[in-house]
Amino acid sequence: MSLVAGDPLPGLRRLRFAPSPTGQLHIGNVRTALLSYCLTGTEGRFLIRIEDTDRERYIPEAVSGYLGTLAWLGLHWDEGPDIGGPCAPYTESERLEYYAEVASQLLDVGAAYRCFCSKERLEELRAAQKAAGQPTRYDRRCWRMTASEVEKEVDQGAEQVIRLLMPEGKSSWKDLVLGPQEFQNAEIDDQVLIKSDGFPTYHLAQVVDDHMMGITHVIRGVEWVPSTPKHLAVYSALGWAPPHFAHVPLVLGADHKRLAKRHGSGAVADYRAMGYLPEALANLIAFLGWSPGTEEEIFTLSELRTRMSFDRLQASPAVFDQQRLDHLNGVWIRRIPAADLASRLREFLPEADDPQLAQIAAMVQERIHRLDEVPDLVRFAFANPHPKSEELTGKLDPHIAQEFLERASALLDKGTGYLMEGLKSAAAATAPEDPQGAKRHVRECMQVVRVAITGQRVSPPLPESIDLIGIDVAKARLAEAMAVIAASV
RNA sequence: GCCCGCAUCGUCUAGCGGUCAGGACACCACCCUUUCAAGGUGGUAACCGGGGUUCGACUCCCCGUGCGGGUACCA
Numbered sequence: 001m002s003l004v005a006g007d008p009l010p011g012l013r014r015l016r017f018a019p020s021p022t023g024q025l026h027i028g029n030v031r032t033a034l035l036s037y038c039l040t041g042t043e044g045r046f047l048i049r050i051e052d053t054d055r056e057r058y059i060p061e062a063v064s065g066y067l068g069t070l071a072w073l074g075l076h077w078d079e080g081p082d083i084g085g086p087c088a089p090y091t092e093s094e095r096l097e098y099y100a101e102v103a104s105q106l107l108d109v110g111a112a113y114r115c116f117c118s119k120e121r122l123e124e125l126r127a128a129q130k131a132a133g134q135p136t137r138y139d140r141r142c143w144r145m146t147a148s149e150v151e152k153e154v155d156q157g158a159e160q161v162i163r164l165l166m167p168e169g170k171s172s173w174k175d176l177v178l179g180p181q182e183f184q185n186a187e188i189d190d191q192v193l194i195k196s197d198g199f200p201t202y203h204l205a206q207v208v209d210d211h212m213m214g215i216t217h218v219i220r221g222v223e224w225v226p227s228t229p230k231h232l233a234v235y236s237a238l239g240w241a242p243p244h245f246a247h248v249p250l251v252l253g254a255d256h257k258r259l260a261k262r263h264g265s266g267a268v269a270d271y272r273a274m275g276y277l278p279e280a281l282a283n284l285i286a287f288l289g290w291s292p293g294t295e296e297e298i299f300t301l302s303e304l305r306t307r308m309s310f311d312r313l314q315a316s317p318a319v320f321d322q323q324r325l326d327h328l329n330g331v332w333i334r335r336i337p338a339a340d341l342a343s344r345l346r347e348f349l350p351e352a353d354d355p356q357l358a359q360i361a362a363m364v365q366e367r368i369h370r371l372d373e374v375p376d377l378v379r380f381a382f383a384n385p386h387p388k389s390e391e392l393t394g395k396l397d398p399h400i401a402q403e404f405l406e407r408a409s410a411l412l413d414k415g416t417g418y419l420m421e422g423l424k425s426a427a428a429a430t431a432p433e434d435p436q437g438a439k440r441h442v443r444e445c446m447q448v449v450r451v452a453i454t455g456q457r458v459s460p461p462l463p464e465s466i467d468l469i470g471i472d473v474a475k476a477r478l479a480e481a482m483a484v485i486a487a488s489v
Numbered sequence: 490g491c492c493c494g495c496a497u498c499g500u501c502u503a504g505c506g507g508u509c510a511g512g513a514c515a516c517c518a519c520c521c522u523u524u525c526a527a528g529g530u531g532g533u534a535a536c537c538g539g540g541g542u543u544c545g546a547c548u549c550c551c552c553g554u555g556c557g558g559g560u561a562c563c564a
Contacts, residue, residue, distance in 0.1 A: 136560060178494070183518080193562095222494065222559090226560070288501075315494075318500095320500095323514060324515080446524075449523085458524055458525045461524085
């Protein structure tokens with residue numbers, strides 16, 4: 001086995017997204033993934049790695065869900081657990097031997113030590129330190145054990161972990177987002193690298209894998225800033241060159257708290273179900289902490305990939321605004337071809353056939369913000385609405401409504417082409433003198449027909465709606481409406 | 490408690506010593522209009538506070554405040 005850095009394409013950027021399969025991909029995760037994907041650029045390689053080293057929180061089904069979400073967003077990867085690649089395997093639980101090997105190297109050079117302390121002792125230690133107002137850190141008791149004492153413990157099969165011996169001095173790096181960072185190593189705990197179950201912690205696995213996979217830039221959330229010195233210590237002890245680090249700020253909810261489940265649906269899969277387009281979501285997420293520096297605001301993923309750069313990444317946290325997402329989604333719905341919209345509508349309208357989908361797409365494209373608005377908007381096409389008399393007439397005199405419906409039915413004999421003009425002049429003929437009243441009267445008349453046809457006061461335009469259900473059905477609905485009104489007079 | 494970071498309209502942001510502090514979402518008004526949208530025009534709305542540095546600070550420095558992150562055999 002070799003621990004040489006995998007760098008199959010020297011000089012090119014290699015970025016990774018390395019989620020932990022513990023649930024569902026949330027906006028925050030996906031933001032990191034999107035930034036990594038975009039900052040990989042068109043020349044580099046983007047890879048996915050599964051960090052499944054926490055066996056207690058591990059959810060096996062999560063992996064395929066993650067990959068599905070990433071693919072839906074269009075974040076295509078060049079190497080990953082499903083497609084393999086030169087640095088396979090891309091799942092950490094399958095790379096245990098590497099971590100064990102590195103851990104023993106660290107032990108050999110004295111950069112790490114075995115620790116046999118029980119969890120109870122560690123808890124007591126922490127509690128005491130906290131009570132004394134001290135930072136909570138491991139007291140290195142096991143580090144002071146002699147070789148023979150350690151040997152004895154090992155021989156007895158005592159439960160052990162391997163801890164990093166945090167070196168003296170300072171750790172510093174030039175963060176691509178936050179700028180120069182410096183920490184006093186004395187303030188940093190001796191991190192556990194190998195847990196008692198033999199699995200590595202993130203801190204070891206991540207360093208080993210990023211090195212072996214030739215990762216050039218690590219993009220992660222700011223919650224990792226305080227542990228970066230630990231990672232730097234491991235790189236240094238092994239004589240490995242660390243990658244560039246870019247710590248991006250958290251995504252916040254409307255209450256300015258870290259975006260989480262309590263904000264409703266933070267899971268990306270839920271946004272898909274609500275009828276948001278991946279284009280819109282990616283567009284919005286990209287602007288959380290980044291902007292092109294111009295007044296452009298609509299970008300495709302591939303445009304983002306060519307335009308995005310580290311130096312325009314912002315260090316301040318951003319609030320995820322669903323109203324803005326609604327707007328952007330409307331923009332994107334209007335931007336894609338109607339045929340494309342039709343096929344995306346399919347999962348929201350399983351009862352519609354392809355020709356219907358095409359008609360529906362054309363008539364809703366300009367008026368929706370989310371795909372899930374469509375079923376309500378076109379419900380009339382799949383079920384007879386049977387509106388009640390008062391819903392039909394509204395504020396209109398029933399006799400006038402009646403007459404108007406009759407007129408509409410007659411006009412339909414000639415198709416829907418001249419329907420609106422005919423209706424308008426018919427309505428105008430019975431309108432009162434004053435201009436305001438006339439306007440209202442015409443509107444009310446039109447509404448009678450709309451309700452008769454669709455059962456709704458808000459619907460897509462009438463001619464298209466009628467074309468969707470067919471003239472015969474429309475005429476039947478008009479006849480029914482007239483009968484309903486007649487019965488109630 | 491200790492360590493670290495952040496701070497421009499309600500929100501996303503532009504700004505990188507001299508601007509009427511720009512754009513977008515949302516909101517309001519008007520126009521267009523068969524409803525709802527879309528579109529058009531206009532409007533309300535911001536540099537957290539205090540000290541410096543400077544001829545001049547939203548921009549640079551310090552302090553305060555607020556918000557956030559970390560402080561695990563979780564990532």
